[in-house]
Amino acid sequence: MQAIGLIPLNRQLAESSVIMDYALMLIMPILYLICYLGINLSQTFGLPFLDACNSVCRLSNNLFMHLGAFLYVTIIVLSLYRRKNFFVEFETRLKEIDAVIKKCSKIAELEKIRVQAVKHSVSYHFTWIFVCCTFTFALYYDTKELYITFGEYAFIPFMVSSFPYLAGSIIQGEFIYHVSVISNRFEQINKLFEKINQEARLRNAPLTVFDIESEGKKQQKKGTATTKETLANEEKLANEMKRQKSKPAQNEDDENEFNSSEEEEDDIFDYNDGLMSENPNNTSEANLPDLFQLHDKILSLSVITNAEFGPQCVPYMAACFVVSIFGIFLETKVNFIVSGKSRLLDYVTYLYVIWSFTTMVVAYIVLRLCCNANNHSKKSAMIVHEIMQKKPAFMLSNDLFYNKMKSFTLQFLHWEGYFQFNGIGLFALDYTFIFSTVSAATSYLIVLLQFDMTSILRSEGLMTDIKLNSEASMNP
Amino acid sequence: MSQPRQLVQPLLQQFQELFVISKLVGVLPQDLEQLRQKHALEKSRNGMFYMLGVLVFYVLLYNLLIFWFGAEDTSLKASQSTLTFVIGLFLTYIGLIMMVTDQLTGLLNQGQLGELYERIRQVDERLYLEQCLVDNSSISKRIRVMIALTFIFEISILVSTYIKLVDYTQVLSLLWILTAIPTFINTMDKIWFAASLYALKERFEAINATLEDLVAEHERYRDWLYKAENKFSDETEPPQYDSNLEYLYKELSGMDRASAGKNKVAPIAHSLNSFGESVQEPRKLQRANTNRMINLAPESELSNAAKVEVKLNNLCQVHDEVCEIGKAMNGLWSYPILALMAYGFLIFTAQLYFLYCATQGQIIPSLFRTAKNPVITAIFLMYTSGKCIYLIYLSWKTSLTSKRTGISLHKCGVVADDNAVYEIVNHLSLKLLNHAMDFSACGFFTLDMETLYGVSGGITSYLIILIQFNLAAQQAKEAIQSFSSFNETAGLVGAATEIDNVSSTLYSLVTTMMTPISLT
Numbered sequence: 001m002q003a004i005g006l007i008p009l010n011r012q013l014a015e016s017s018v019i020m021d022y023a024l025m026l027i028m029p030i031l032y033l034i035c036y037l038g039i040n041l042s043q044t045f046g047l048p049f050l051d052a053c054n055s056v057c058r059l060s061n062n063l064f065m066h067l068g069a070f071l072y073v074t075i076i077v078l079s080l081y082r083r084k085n086f087f088v089e090f091e092t093r094l095k096e097i098d099a100v101i102k103k104c105s106k107i108a109e110l111e112k113i114r115v116q117a118v119k120h121s122v123s124y125h126f127t128w129i130f131v132c133c134t135f136t137f138a139l140y141y142d143t144k145e146l147y148i149t150f151g152e153y154a155f156i157p158f159m160v161s162s163f164p165y166l167a168g169s170i171i172q173g174e175f176i177y178h179v180s181v182i183s184n185r186f187e188q189i190n191k192l193f194e195k196i197n198q199e200a201r202l203r204n205a206p207l208t209v210f211d212i213e214s215e216g217k218k219q220q221k222k223g224t225a226t227t228k229e230t231l232a233n234e235e236k237l238a239n240e241m242k243r244q245k246s247k248p249a250q251n252e253d254d255e256n257e258f259n260s261s262e263e264e265e266d267d268i269f270d271y272n273d274g275l276m277s278e279n280p281n282n283t284s285e286a287n288l289p290d291l292f293q294l295h296d297k298i299l300s301l302s303v304i305t306n307a308e309f310g311p312q313c314v315p316y317m318a319a320c321f322v323v324s325i326f327g328i329f330l331e332t333k334v335n336f337i338v339s340g341k342s343r344l345l346d347y348v349t350y351l352y353v354i355w356s357f358t359t360m361v362v363a364y365i366v367l368r369l370c371c372n373a374n375n376h377s378k379k380s381a382m383i384v385h386e387i388m389q390k391k392p393a394f395m396l397s398n399d400l401f402y403n404k405m406k407s408f409t410l411q412f413l414h415w416e417g418y419f420q421f422n423g424i425g426l427f428a429l430d431y432t433f434i435f436s437t438v439s440a441a442t443s444y445l446i447v448l449l450q451f452d453m454t455s456i457l458r459s460e461g462l463m464t465d466i467k468l469n470s471e472a473s474m475n476p
Numbered sequence: 477m478s479q480p481r482q483l484v485q486p487l488l489q490q491f492q493e494l495f496v497i498s499k500l501v502g503v504l505p506q507d508l509e510q511l512r513q514k515h516a517l518e519k520s521r522n523g524m525f526y527m528l529g530v531l532v533f534y535v536l537l538y539n540l541l542i543f544w545f546g547a548e549d550t551s552l553k554a555s556q557s558t559l560t561f562v563i564g565l566f567l568t569y570i571g572l573i574m575m576v577t578d579q580l581t582g583l584l585n586q587g588q589l590g591e592l593y594e595r596i597r598q599v600d601e602r603l604y605l606e607q608c609l610v611d612n613s614s615i616s617k618r619i620r621v622m623i624a625l626t627f628i629f630e631i632s633i634l635v636s637t638y639i640k641l642v643d644y645t646q647v648l649s650l651l652w653i654l655t656a657i658p659t660f661i662n663t664m665d666k667i668w669f670a671a672s673l674y675a676l677k678e679r680f681e682a683i684n685a686t687l688e689d690l691v692a693e694h695e696r697y698r699d700w701l702y703k704a705e706n707k708f709s710d711e712t713e714p715p716q717y718d719s720n721l722e723y724l725y726k727e728l729s730g731m732d733r734a735s736a737g738k739n740k741v742a743p744i745a746h747s748l749n750s751f752g753e754s755v756q757e758p759r760k761l762q763r764a765n766t767n768r769m770i771n772l773a774p775e776s777e778l779s780n781a782a783k784v785e786v787k788l789n790n791l792c793q794v795h796d797e798v799c800e801i802g803k804a805m806n807g808l809w810s811y812p813i814l815a816l817m818a819y820g821f822l823i824f825t826a827q828l829y830f831l832y833c834a835t836q837g838q839i840i841p842s843l844f845r846t847a848k849n850p851v852i853t854a855i856f857l858m859y860t861s862g863k864c865i866y867l868i869y870l871s872w873k874t875s876l877t878s879k880r881t882g883i884s885l886h887k888c889g890v891v892a893d894d895n896a897v898y899e900i901v902n903h904l905s906l907k908l909l910n911h912a913m914d915f916s917a918c919g920f921f922t923l924d925m926e927t928l929y930g931v932s933g934g935i936t937s938y939l940i941i942l943i944q945f946n947l948a949a950q951q952a953k954e955a956i957q958s959f960s961s962f963n964e965t966a967g968l969v970g971a972a973t974e975i976d977n978v979s980s981t982l983y984s985l986v987t988t989m990m991t992p993i994s995l996t
Binding site for chain 2: 289292293296398399400403404406407408410411413414415417418422424425426427428440443444447448450451
């Protein structure tokens with residue numbers, strides 16, 4: 001990815017030569033611009049300038065090329081704008097969050113649950129294989145066809161046809177990765193909340209009320225004390241992390257191609273030390289203030305992430321939309337009627353279909369993950385409400401916990417109004433977006449399919465004897 | 477200075493250049509002298525008459541313009557492209573309507589506008605007492621940039637159109653200059669709105685920053701406590717001076733530390749009125765500074781529930797007041813904004829449609845001649861859409877910033893982790909939740925980015941439909957022409973459009989509907 005010039009080099013290192021990093025980012029865009037301008041100015045090496053390319057083919061190819069240029073240029077400009085310090089900041093914040101999560105899960109004795117939780121479902125791997133296959137197929141098809149047409153110069157037209165879409169998808173992949181990290185943290189927090197919830201159910205016995213009075217106070221003290229222990233704990237945790245690194249990781253390797261080595265550590269959470277004894281007095285509600293802060297921190301982390309990647313979503317979604325509509329249009333109005341007559345025309349229509357499919361898959365994954373992250377964050381508030389309703393023992397001691405939880409849920413209400421994954425506010429990145437785009441696409445398609453292509457096709461000599469057939473298909 | 481006890485620089489001070497221009501072209505009727513002296517917008521009878529005169533003058537001139545250039549449109553009527561003609565007819569007056577709305581609203585609201593800025597000033601004072609100053613100087617920079625951009629766009633569109641597309645051999649073609657007036661006046665009016673909105677956004681940001689600073693300060697305090705528990709260190713605690721010496725100490729050595737400290741209280745030194753209030757200022761500054769000094773030896777306000785209650789309460793009240801101001805402002809500008817959005821939507825669609833018509837070699841209405849040149853069209857569209865999008869974006873951002881306050885408030889609660897503070901925070905948070913501020917155009921639609929998304933979708937679909945109809949009409953016309961060569965009666969219909977307009981439109985409608993079948 002760094003080679004394609006979408007991310008500054010050494011993104012994890014705060015200090016490194018700035019010029020070197022950003023210069024590397026410029027290589028690919030400059031190459032692309034040379035190819036793009038070269039094709040459009042010298043009028044060679046481009047599909048539209050071949051004799052075999054008829055007017056439909058030329059139009060659609062031009063559209064594809066210019067749309068790609070629009071996509072690529074906006075994305076590159078936005079990623080140049082996005083500085084390295086985003087990555088640095090993301091990582092540091094993530095580390096902070098992870099440290100607190102580890103501390104909390106230690107208190108909550110969650111390690112046993114954790115062991116099972118790391119495994120990813122079959123659908124997760126299936127998705128990755130599927131996406132990889134789609135991309136390989138798309139790239140393979142494009143290069144093959146271009147190689148047949150242009151021979152060894154195929155690289156130049158490839159740069160303007162498929163490459164921008166590939167680059168856009170990679171950026172979206174990065175977005176997907178970051179969102180999945182965030183979503184993962186939300187899940188972990190939810191587990192911790194759930195643990196408190198379960199304990200609340202167990203400890204609801206009225207007999208123990210007297211004990212709890214003192215216990216509640218103890219815990220309250222502990223709650224304030226834990227925050228002070230943070231610094232000391234961090235050191236311990238760092239040691240622990242090192243120890244774990246040396247251990248062979250027996251977890252499922254859930255890493256995708258974008259994951260860094262740091263990410264691998266984060267996902268390993270099983271403390272198999274066995275040193276921690278099952279102490280019934282050790283309670284996890286001491287975690288609550290930390291968890292609330294964590295939730296807040298993760299949400300602000302997602303605000304940063306969204307600010308970085310949201311703007312890049314907009315051109316990508318727009319390109320996906322246009323390519324899909326024209327893909328369907330060309331497929332039904334041109335390819336369905338005159339397929340096999342002209343190889344170049346077929347190539348262009350298939351290119352549309354393939355890339356519309358690929359971009360749609362990526363867009364869908366983005367939407368799904370954003371929706372998931374949103375749901376996870378919502379779930380925390382739900383769990384907290386549940387805890388509040390059960391009136392567990394530790395709440396009886398004083399109002400503090402009640403007020404704390406109330407404050408948290410209220411804050412979440414504010415967050416809900418303030419933030420949602422979105423593309424610069426134009427649309428929310430969740431399933432409603434799919435609905436709105438599909439309905440828009442339908443209305444556009446209805447209008448577009450009214451276009452009368454037959455006369456054009458006939459004038460290009462693609463359609464002679466099947467006039468009657470086409471008439472039948474035109475007037476349903 | 478007529479008002480001796482001004483704690484803060486009034487916002488209107490930044491608006492002076494803008495006001496002079498608006499006064500001159502007749503956007504606002506208020507008194508110029510009052511603004512210069514008292515920094516307040518006051519009603520002015522003379523200004524009202526001047527503005528009414530200007531308004532009537534513009535309307536008359538614009539009608540003259542339409543009359544003069546409308547004479548060229550006879551060929552358009554004859555050419556039978558009904559759709560283009562009707563769109564042109566509808567949109568002839570939209571610019572004028574927009575301008576008249578702006579000016580009439582300006583006239584009607586002349587008293588309330590002054591009150592609005594007075595309220596903003598009061599808010600500033602209250603914020604100042606809470607030790608957060610809002611820096612207004614960036615607003616005047618923004619206003620200047622916006623005015624400069626307006627001039628660049630207007631002049632480039634006007635000059636390029638005049639040179640390229642208007643027949644400037646005739647003297648009356650100078651009337652074309654008038655086409656710039658409605659958009660210019662409208663832009664001036666919207667710059668007022670945008671700048672005031674930006675000012676509100678800054679107020680919200682200042683409130684948020686104060687809250688965040690409270691949190692950061694408390695965290696520092698906690699760290700300090702934590703350290704102090706481990707070992708007592710002298711470094712973190714600055715030497716204690718009495719309050720007068722503290723100021724000196726700060727001046728001499730503690731500048732950096734103090735600026736890194738509590739609130740980012742920007743020194744008020746840049747204000748012009750510090751000359752007149754030299755006795756007043758330093759005392760205030762000192763008060764703020766002593767507070768900072770005390771805070772430097774980490775003593776968080778959040779650890780004191782009573783103090784924090786007052787502070788948070790005040791901040792929330794200020795937030796409420798800013799929200800109310802925002803609502804009032806939205807009310808004042810609701811009709812102009814609605815007019816602008818309608819104008820933006822219609823003009824954007826029409827311009828693109830006419831651009832398409834021009835590329836197809838069809839005749840377009842003479843008032844939309846900018847569409848004949850793609851570059852001028854691009855500049856024009858950028859100007860129009862930039863105006864609309866900036867307003868929408870700013871409203872959206874302001875509304876988001878106001879929502880952010882609740883989150884920052886809760887951060888205070890979480891970091892203090894104290895029962896009393898939690899109770900205060902919860903109470904205030906509910907209050908804040910009910911103060912949702914959303915900008916809307918007369919309540920028809922909210923001014924946020926989602927509306928923009930919907931509008932852009934609308935423009936595209938209308939454009940596609942318009943182009944479709946245009947294509948169909950062209951094909952119908954061709955069909956008529958080929959038909960008339962065979963049939964004399966059909967030729968009569970084609971030629972006698974002026975007499976038989978209704979029947980010909982009917983005829984073209986029928987052919988339009990039949991084209992998909994008949995032409996395949």
